[in-house]
Amino acid sequence: MTKGAETRAAILDEAIAIASQVGFDALTIGQLAERTDMSKSGLFAHFKSKEQLQLQALERARERFIDVVVRPALATRRGEKRARALFDGWLAWIEGALPGGCVFIAAAAEVDDRPGPLREAVVRHERDLMEMITTVAGTAVDEGEWRTDLDLDQFGFEMYGVLLAHHHAFRLMHDARAIERTRAAFESLVARSRARSDAIT
């Protein structure tokens, strides 16, 4: 990375840390200036508008998600092992990648009723995530580990539901058994996805 790209990444990392805690709406150039010891006018010259800052922060979060969750999963053997790696990476992302939890879940709640570029960017990202889940689940079908009639979109929907329930139990409810409940739900989903011969019933 060039020096400029490094500075930009560091500023945006601070921006997504703030957004994970207070949301994208409350993320302002003024607040970012305070936290990064940079001048407000310098940041403003760089990002032009609050919306540009939000969009670039979201893009940076996407890069971080790929590093923390997607890349390690894709480095794992195709099949159920890879689906498990994706799930584990995602849990780590929710639990500790940013101080306020998953910034995409925070963004989703904010933008769902507000048309505009930020909403479109969040939806595009979520669509990519869903396709990532179905593609990885598809490798387990290809490898003969999971049922050939598995509905991959349904798998994706249910896996995402488990992740959302984890975020809720862990971050809002501070439920000491959150991880145990989450793993049990995922194991049940995996068992139901397996080829009949090794189905756990």
Next chain:
Amino acid sequence: MTKGAETRAAILDEAIAIASQVGFDALTIGQLAERTDMSKSGLFAHFKSKEQLQLQALERARERFIDVVVRPALATRRGEKRARALFDGWLAWIEGALPGGCVFIAAAAEVDDRPGPLREAVVRHERDLMEMITTVAGTAVDEGEWRTDLDLDQFGFEMYGVLLAHHHAFRLMHDARAIERTRAAFESLVARSRARSDAIT
């Protein structure tokens, strides 16, 4: 209801409609004054502070949730039928009770990193909801329809995950198949909860 209570309920209904769309943080006495044609000073005299307005709006949302979701479920026969009624009422709540969707999901995303009375109220409410699910699921066990070894807390966790996934698919993604996916996930959960003799495998 007395005239005063009616007015209060009407104002708070407007407050939760706003909060469902923009969140509790962006809900201000000024904005509420505009939407209700009441004076800001009158509203301020009544609610004293933004926090009191937020807390009373959350309490009003809780009353509405009981009317729309809990009461009809409890009027249904104990057992699986009641669990289905609870789930159906909840879907209706997410899809259409308020213009911006479920106000509790909106509140959860806002308060999870912010200690204080609003967070405590949201957590209390969510705990009640979870107990409502486990109690209703328990009636299906008592009636002999569901397995005696069913883990009720796990059932609650997974049902809530399905509801969160529905909110996400329906409100953010505008997924035309959201309801179909949601119902399939719930049917799978019900089938896994049934007593072995009528288990669908």
